[in-house]
Amino acid sequence: MQRCSSDRDFSAYNAAQQARPVRLLARRAVELAAESTRTDGSGTAVELGCGIGVEARFLAENGLTVHTVDADASVERAMAALSADLPVHHRTTDLAQLRELPPADLILSCATLPFVQQPAFDALWSTMRYSLLPRGVLAVDLFGDHDDWADTDGTYLSRSALEALFDGLEIIELTEEERDGRSFDGRKHWHTFRVIARRP
Numbered sequence: 203m204q205r206c207s208s209d210r211d212f213s214a215y216n217a218a219q220q221a222r223p224v225r226l227l228a229r230r231a232v233e234l235a236a237e238s239t240r241t242d243g244s245g246t247a248v249e250l251g252c253g254i255g256v257e258a259r260f261l262a263e264n265g266l267t268v269h270t271v272d273a274d275a276s277v278e279r280a281m282a283a284l285s286a287d288l289p290v291h292h293r294t295t296d297l298a299q300l301r302e303l304p305p306a307d308l309i310l311s312c313a314t315l316p317f318v319q320q321p322a323f324d325a326l327w328s329t330m331r332y333s334l335l336p337r338g339v340l341a342v343d344l345f346g347d348h349d350d351w352a353d354t355d356g357t358y359l360s361r362s363a364l365e366a367l368f369d370g371l372e373i374i375e376l377t378e379e380e381r382d383g384r385s386f387d388g389r390k391h392w393h394t395f396r397v398i399a400r401r402p
């Protein structure tokens with residue numbers, strides 16, 4: 203098992219994602235955002251840790267202007283191709299360095315935020331909360347403290363710490379799961395939270 207985030211080979215992971223279906227978290231988030239965003243269907247989305255752009259494409263095809271961030275430079279070519287066709291604006295940045303995000307109707311992050319170390323995670327979470335517009339939807343995967351990777355250098359949360367992150371937001375769906383399974387690079391015990399919340 204890798205002991206720190208910098209050991210993880212996200213470029214190999216991302217290269218293998220091209221043909222997979224859009225994640226349920228993104229589908230559900232778009233449904234909810236459509237209920238609460240502008241009447242003309244337009245809106246702004248942010249995706250943190252976009253990988254090869256599967257979810258970003260889906261968001262843009264559903265009428266959103268999408269701002270994507272990922273540290274993996276190997277996805278730049280795919281993201282540039284996506285930007286040529288759809289309103290997708292990509293930047294290659296470490297989320298730990300991110301200080302600003304555009305005002306957003308939807309913030310999505312699939313399987314990424316746990317790889318940001320604390321206290322950078324706390325600063326990033328504040329930036330996300332600040333950029334979320336009233337009625338905006340926040341849809342994220344987070345990992346729990348029973349996860350096999352919880353002793354590595356990312357952010358792995360107890361249930362109470364997780365709930366505290368959403369203070370002041372309306373939690374629409376919170377799914378906590380523990381299971382033995384596989385990661386991209388081997389067997390693993392997963393402890394995950396899938397959360398969709400809305401700013402009042």
Ligand SMILES: C[S@@+](CC[C@H](N)C(=O)[O-])C[C@H]1O[C@@H](n2cnc3c(N)ncnc32)[C@H](O)[C@@H]1O
Nearest residue numbers: 212251252253272273274296297312313314317
């Ligand atoms: C497990 S992949 C998930 C990718 C995609 N969201 C998906 O669901 O398939 C994690 C993604 O987060 C990116 N990532 C991890 N740590 C990051 C960081 N500190 N800053 C920016 N991106 C990061 C990786 O490059 C990778 O694309």
